[in-house]
Amino acid sequence: xxxxxxxxxxxxxxxxxxxxxxxxxxxxxxxxxxxxxxxxxxxxxxxxxxxxxxxxxxxxxxxxxxxxxxxxxxxxxxxxxxxxxxxxxxxxxxxxxxxxxxxxxxxxxxxxxx
Numbered sequence: 186x187x188x189x190x191x192x193x194x195x196x197x198x199x200x201x202x203x204x205x206x207x208x209x210x211x212x213x214x215x216x217x218x219x220x221x222x223x224x225x226x227x228x229x230x231x232x233x234x235x236x237x238x239x240x241x242x243x244x245x246x247x248x249x250x251x252x253x254x255x256x257x258x259x260x261x262x263x264x265x266x267x268x269x270x271x272x273x274x275x276x277x278x279x280x281x282x283x284x285x286x287x288x289x290x291x292x293x294x295x296x297x298x299x
Contacts, residue, residue: 190236196228206233 192198
């Protein structure tokens with residue numbers, strides 16, 4: 186197994202944690218990290234991303250967050266209308282629906298256009 190994650194000066198990892206992280210990397214499977222606030226979960230994610238050379242995408246989850254909110258939603262009908270009518274329809278649709286018309290990244294607090 187490739188030991189891509191070894192811990193760094195910013196994050197001193199236990200041997201058990203190194204094994205779990207490297208197993209997740211080798212198996213290309215997600216690793217669920219949970220714990221009390223301030224225990225280093227975010228710093229761990231940052232260090233893992235650095236170790237494997239991947240961008241870090243943060244999504245702050247709370248108890249009411251649903252998994253579907255993390256998926257990209259594509260509205261083909263609105264996208265077609267926007268392509269036919271131009272930018273004016275996009276601006277109108279975004280202000281009336283609260284989300285960008287070409288699709289949106291759902292999150293508990295915001296919507297962003299693709």
